[in-house]
Amino acid sequence: MSNDIKVPDIGDFTDVPVIEIFVKPGDTVKAEDPLVSLESDKATMDVPAPRGGKVKSIAVKVGDKVSEGSVLMVFEGDAAAPTAAAPAEAAKPSVSAPPSPVSAPAGLAEVRVPDIGDFKDVPVIEVFVKVGDTVKAEDPLVSLESDKATMDVPAPLSGVVRAISVNVGDKVSEGSMILSLATGQATGAPTAAAAVAAAGGAQATPTPPAAAPTAASSSGAIDEAAFALAYAGPAVRKFARERGVDLGKVKGTGAHGRILREDVETFSKGGGSSASAPAASKAAPAAGGGAGLDLLPWPKVDFAKFGPVERKELSRIKKISAANLHRNWVVIPHVTTHDEADITDLEPFRVQMNKELEKSGVKISMLPFMMKAAVATLKKFPEFNASLDGDALVLKNYWHIGFAADTPNGLMVPVIRDVDKKTVPDIAKEMGELAKLARDGKLKPDQMQGGTFTISSLGGIGGIYFTPIINAPEVSIMGVCKSYWKQHSSDGKSATWRLTLPLSLSWDHRVIDGAAAARFNVHFANVLADLRRVLF
Numbered sequence: 001m002s003n004d005i006k007v008p009d010i011g012d013f014t015d016v017p018v019i020e021i022f023v024k025p026g027d028t029v030k031a032e033d034p035l036v037s038l039e040s041d042k043a044t045m046d047v048p049a050p051r052g053g054k055v056k057s058i059a060v061k062v063g064d065k066v067s068e069g070s071v072l073m074v075f076e077g078d079a080a081a082p083t084a085a086a087p088a089e090a091a092k093p094s095v096s097a098p099p100s101p102v103s104a105p106a107g108l109a110e111v112r113v114p115d116i117g118d119f120k121d122v123p124v125i126e127v128f129v130k131v132g133d134t135v136k137a138e139d140p141l142v143s144l145e146s147d148k149a150t151m152d153v154p155a156p157l158s159g160v161v162r163a164i165s166v167n168v169g170d171k172v173s174e175g176s177m178i179l180s181l182a183t184g185q186a187t188g189a190p191t192a193a194a195a196v197a198a199a200g201g202a203q204a205t206p207t208p209p210a211a212a213p214t215a216a217s218s219s220g221a222i223d224e225a226a227f228a229l230a231y232a233g234p235a236v237r238k239f240a241r242e243r244g245v246d247l248g249k250v251k252g253t254g255a256h257g258r259i260l261r262e263d264v265e266t267f268s269k270g271g272g273s274s275a276s277a278p279a280a281s282k283a284a285p286a287a288g289g290g291a292g293l294d295l296l297p298w299p300k301v302d303f304a305k306f307g308p309v310e311r312k313e314l315s316r317i318k319k320i321s322a323a324n325l326h327r328n329w330v331v332i333p334h335v336t337t338h339d340e341a342d343i344t345d346l347e348p349f350r351v352q353m354n355k356e357l358e359k360s361g362v363k364i365s366m367l368p369f370m371m372k373a374a375v376a377t378l379k380k381f382p383e384f385n386a387s388l389d390g391d392a393l394v395l396k397n398y399w400h401i402g403f404a405a406d407t408p409n410g411l412m413v414p415v416i417r418d419v420d421k422k423t424v425p426d427i428a429k430e431m432g433e434l435a436k437l438a439r440d441g442k443l444k445p446d447q448m449q450g451g452t453f454t455i456s457s458l459g460g461i462g463g464i465y466f467t468p469i470i471n472a473p474e475v476s477i478m479g480v481c482k483s484y485w486k487q488h489s490s491d492g493k494s495a496t497w498r499l500t501l502p503l504s505l506s507w508d509h510r511v512i513d514g515a516a517a518a519r520f521n522v523h524f525a526n527v528l529a530d531l532r533r534v535l536f
């Protein structure tokens with residue numbers, strides 16, 4: 001067996017620069033361990049060890065250009081015990097596309113299941129393409145469905161499908177081959193790797209509001225969306241996973257900001273700079289630092305010392321929400337303003353409408369009315385229907401309202417689009433459908449995207465007030481609790497019983513002032529007290 005380790009078949013790629021070398025002379029490697037990373041203008045490819053061995057010498061250095069057959073390094077005989085049977089020619093590079101759009105000729109890319117977190121043996125539920133199809137970068141290739149989420153795997157590159165390696169029903173994990181793509185002369189915008197759409201909308205990561213964030217929730221959590229989008233090759237991704245490092249937070253020092261193995265190492269030792277540079281640090285006091293949260297480490301307690309315990313892993317959705325909630329809580333200066341709406345007249349109207357609509361099967365709770373009231377109020381106070389973009393406010397001329405839905409796997413925030421154009425029964429129907437999809441773990445990423453304002457209703461359960469966390473990049477959220485009968489008096493002498501709906505509006509103090517928030521609540525409550533105000 002030759003001791004020369006050569007560049008395997010990398011399609012039509014030639015003269016591809018070596019951008020990283022993962023081993024040094026004397027290292028012992030196992031079959032499939034990454035040896036070097038190559039980067040064309042179209043894709044980043046890790047070349048794995050075709051067999052186990054000890055590295056005798058390295059024949060290339062970073063910056064050298066290589067093609068199929070170029071010698072990369074020499075192994076010393078069969079020094080290490082080969083593990084996985086991996087004949088030399090079987091080792092193929094795994095592809096992950098760089099984030100910048102380019103258009104250039106390429107070769108034959110193997111598209112594999114990207115980093116999908118802890119999911120394993122996930123069934124393929126749909127194959128969107130057939131051999132001969134032309135696909136553009138980001139076109140969905142297959143859909144996977146775990147018990148928690150549906151994930152589309154998009155094409156990392158434009159090209160023509162040469163061969164498909166999976167069928168509906170097959171079970172796949174990270175690295176499983178999906179198909180091969182001839183990418184000659186393909187143009188388009190290869191973007192952030194096939195991993196982008198992983199994890200049931202990691203892209204559109206649900207950021208459900210929560211009543212009581214616990215500081216523990218994400219001290220070590222990985223933001224899966226940011227991880228998927230980080231600019232790093234497969235080996236570095238794997239390495240980051242092993243170290244529990246959130247790639248989204250690591251600043252890459254490689255070409256074009258690519259994250260190198262050393263960056264992950266430095267970061268995990270606590271010396272890395274954060275890539276996220278959240279608004280929190282921008283907003284932090286300039287003098288004397290203070291940008292970082294100089295907190296004590298989270299207490300490590302052996303709970304079993306005090307009594308029997310059971311360990312239960314957080315669901316994937318909970319982990320994703322935890323990371324998002326924590327970021328939102330830390331970054332956004334929240335204030336919550338409480339108020340109440342008099343729904344004494346609205347409630348009998350709702351009951352009457354439900355009687356009239358009985359045959360239609362649609363049941364209307366208070367929430368669809370609140371959605372209408374929200375739109376009417378957002379139109380009057382447009383800065384609440386906006387997002388911060390650097391130093392500018394993006395005011396949206398559409399009204400897509402999200403609602404927090406309690407599901408067995410955690411909170412999700414489906415979004416009802418164009419609430420201004422829909423009737424209350426339409427909204428109620430759509431809400432029921434979306435809530436069911438959320439509970440069945442079948443919400444698609446686009447059904448959680450584009451929200452401009454969120455309502456979190458605990459009205460069906462109880463409570464009086466709470467402090468919802470803003471669903472970034474939105475700037476406010478309405479929390480609603482259970483209505484109750486309360487005595488009201490306008491003159492302090494006589495009183496009447498009124499059905500009262502408690503409202504809790506959390507708002508981003510960078511965008512909204514307290515007076516505006518109080519006015520928003522008053523208007524919202526007035527609309528609910530008399531829905532005719534929607535017309536004004």
Ligand code: CAO
Nearest residue numbers: 209210211365367404405406435456457459460481482483
């Ligand atoms: N006051 C009094 N009763 C209310 C009410 C309110 N504000 N809101 C709803 N109700 C009643 C409904 O009318 C319904 O009564 P009936 O069973 O007699 O018809 C009952 O409570 C249950 O309502 P619901 O919760 O099924 O319906 P909804 O439209 O109000 O809410 C949904 C739908 C999906 C938002 C809800 O099921 C849900 O998941 N809520 C939890 C959201 C959540 O967890 N938020 C907190 C996030 S912070 O961590």
